[in-house]
Amino acid sequence: MHVVRGIRGTLQPFWVTLRNMFRKPVTVQYPEEKQQLPERYRARLILTRDPDGAERCVACHLCSAACPVDCISMQAVEAEDGRRYAAWFRINFTRCIFCGLCTEACPTLAIQVTADFELAGRDLLKLVYEKEDLLVDHCGTNSNYNFYRQSGIGVSAPRGRNPGEAPPADVKDLMP
Amino acid sequence: MIATLMFYLLGAVALGATVMAIIQRNPVYSVIYLVKSIFSLALIFYLLGAPMIAALQIIVYAGAIMVLFLFVIMMLEVTPTNAATRTAPGWFHWGPVLLLALTLVALTLMLIGLDPVSSEGVPRWHASPRDFGYTLFKEYALAVKIISFQLSFAAVGAFHVGMTERRRARQEDAS
């Protein structure tokens, strides 16, 4: 039995490789054919806007704190209504490892991943993306989420009283 | 003419390489010089009309024994010795070596003087593998068989030594 198994185990791979030779290769010829990427593929990062068209980013620095390679940097500024925004926002894609931890950390769903992976280039400085390169004109994956409407913060007016804000959630209430 | 010239050239290379093999500090270099010396020896054999011996010289010595040497050197990680550089080696150190060298030179001169063929330079005959085989296994059959028996005795002996040690190790494991 031992011998039979040994011989079979030695000869079988030869049959497998021979059969594979006459099958169609599974690889994709990249520049001509493009692979169908999964919907949640993690590649280039973007800064999305909320449904009203305003920037979602509140410059909280959580993404740059979460970033394992420290490729995100920004300058926080306060507007007249007390809301914060990023004066400049910079992602160095030569360092980015596309781990997506910044999107996990983002409380306002501002920073999101896209499936666009074709970032290669000869000039490294062109891979340092500024805020205008990162900002897009859509809401990304969450089309109706608006951070201020959900939570509202008391800056110039008490919580939930600013225009376009929902009252804060009552955490002691069971009702949705 | 060319053969004689080649002979002396190869002889010089063989001697030089052997001396280098002795005086090298690094064992790997020694092995390489020895291989070089064996190669020139093999070529000398070829020039003297013994291609069979030349090939065997390379296969057995350069291809097997030197490889084994190299294997042992690498396995044991023999490092080049930098210590023990005495300034003036006295007679005590050079005496035996000098004695050996003188004996060898004397023997060689004696051989050249006694043997009329070697003094005339390269002989004209040529030993093909067939002649070699006939001589070895017809004329000297008994000697060849005795030597091969000796070799198999040695192999059995080595096997026995290895076996007893392994058995001892197994007994130690068991106890």
Next chain:
Amino acid sequence: MSESLVTLALIAVKLGLIFAVILFMAAYLVLAERKILGRMQLRYGPNRTGPFGLMQPLADVIKLLTKEDFVPARADKWLFLLAPGITAVTALLVFAVVPFGPTREIFGQQVPLVVVDLNIGVLYVLGVSSMAVYGVVLGGWASNSKYSLLGGVRGLSQMISYELSLGLSLVPVIMMARSFSLTDIVMAQQNLPFLLLNPVAFGVFFICVLAESNRIPFDLPEAENELVGGFHTEYSGMRFGLFFVGEYINMVVLGSLLTVFFLGGWHGPWLPPLAWFLIKVLAVCAMFIWIRASMPRLRYDQLMNLGWKILLPLSLLNILVTGAVLLGWG
């Protein structure tokens, strides 16, 4: 005078042609191997450089030549620079005694299609191929790196365990052909190749040849997944290229040796002798590639076991049986 000049010119042309053909075959074997391996693993293999990737060898050579020729800081410089040459040269030297066709008449001269027909041809092959291991070992030792040294030591021990069976498996061939000359061995297989007369010797020789070429399943000295690159870990540029080309020249040469010793050399029906020789060599090379695609690497101790406990007794027994049969036959 002019007679000898023509002879000299013919020898020079023959040498040049053999050299060119072997290098060409080695270069395209690399491509063929990558292509076939790719298809066997459901990939395409190189197909970008030129039509069907046919310019890939050229691109590889240009790349290797323009890379930096790097010598590690604590390496033994002379041996490090010497070692790749040993591998490539010994592989090429073996081909000197391989006959690839019967004697032809060119310009009214009998031209044997072999560089030299030594009467100790088999011994020459064994001697030179046993030198090939020095390239591996010295390269591994001189690099002064742990991985390289391990690769070199593995190459040594591998060579010690199979070289004996390699030689012994050829003894029945010599007994049947009654000559050490490779041309005579081919002539003795005019009617029946030794593969059919003595399949055991063929089996042992084939396994030993696989080990000799340092290819899967016996690529212990390289062992990419354990030893980075084995003996050529520290090599770069054309020196690595020499090791690499040496391996493929070795494949061609060992394929032609297998052809000469067991597959009947240039003998075959219908086709011209040279075509038969080429077909047989390429078939052996294709077999090598197929084996590489299909088999895993042997472990160190498995190789030792195979060499000393199976191949060696088997080839000794085979010599005995062949001798008895030859004596009985007459």
